[in-house]
Amino acid sequence: MKELVFSGTCRGIGVSHIIRDCDFTETTGYYRNEYQIHYICEGERFFFISQRGYKMVRGAIAFIDKRQIPTTNVVGGKFHNRLLIELEESWLLSMGEAVGFDLLRFFQDYHGVFLLNEEEQKYMQKNISVLENSVGKEGEFCEAQAKIAVIQMILRVCAGMGVRAPECRFPQEKMMRYMKVHDITDYIVGHCEEISSLDELARLFYIDKSYLSRIFKEVTNFTVNEFINCQRIGKARLLLAETEKTMEEVAKELGYDSLAYFDRVFKKYTDMTPLQYRKMKKKNNRNPFTFTQL
Structure with a gap:
């Protein structure tokens, strides 16, 4: 079973929110080879890079540097409720110039999985609500609100939100x-x-x-x-x-x-x-x- 909770785009950003009770081969996304943010609302997935594996559970957020996508997989789990944000490099460059922050360097340095505590998860859910109420909508400020929500997620992690997920041992x-x-x-x-x-x-x-x-x-x-x-x-x-x-x-x-x-x-x-x-x-x-x- 797959339930598409939300799907939408604005310039430079694609957002999809999906609930699945098993893994499917097909994916839902827009850019696929761009920078990604995965957030697990419920359930579990597994993040692999090189010879290391990490379990993603409720409140886990993963940042994926597109230059490492070929050696990175986010897979597995019988049930998961997850949000996927895909970001075009051209938009990250423009936004980084506007706010004076190297967003490409952020994805390079923070590539991996972070676990959020209860308060941090509440903050993340608020940003998810903003995204789903703004991306692809016609309101005058909807696109700006969506993009500010993404930047706020990134800046909060830079400010110390979340801790690195421990490596898991797999058979x-x-x-x-x-x-x-x-x-x-x-x-x-x-x-x-x-x-x-x-x-x-x-x-x-x-x-x-x-x-x-x-x-x-x-x-x-x-x-x-x-x-x-x-x-x-x-x-x-x-x-x-x-x-x-x-x-x-x-x-x-x-x-x-x-x-x-x-x-x-x-x-x-x-x-x-x-x-x-x-x-x-x-x-x-x-x-x-x-x-x-x-």
Whole structure:
């Protein structure tokens, strides 16, 4: 069972609030390869980075540096009620300039899990209410209120809210599976354009493809194909924003033989077509930095 409590966007921010009673392969989000904040309202999830694991329970908040997303997974748990905030790098840079605070450095330094006490959880719930009552709404100050709520969460952690979560010990077998998948995700991140099939990937790592599919989903909460597409679409966004390559050239460079299929996959992962994304980026680049764009 999955219940979507809230989902919305404003410029630079995507917010989704979901209750699940088991893990699902598909995800709900907007940017996927951007900076992230996870907050657990109820239930549990598990945060893995390199060879370390952390249990996220009620009141846990995780900050994820997008440069470490390929080596970080937030997975597991039979039930969880969680809020996910995804932040575009361009917005973090603009907001950091406006408030005089290096927000990218914050995510680098605070990448990981923090546990909040009861009072801190009450503060967080107030900010969540502000987000859900503001993001995507039409009111004159709604967007500003949402973005201030996000900044307040970050600043409170900088001021000492929360303590680092202790490392958890997981069974050796589970950690071995995690490390195997970690090696595979590393390969996919660097070679996503070249991978033609699950069979090819299984041969490269000397592993049965059915077992590979099972442990990959267990560890990452993605199917192999979904993870490959996530990486390809992340690279597609850079090519569309920073080069003049045609849609056909971008699709071919990323391993998509069909432009129509590339369009469908891109829209699934970004909520817009490649052409719409390029037009949005060009429009944003033409507009100089102002406080109204934060």
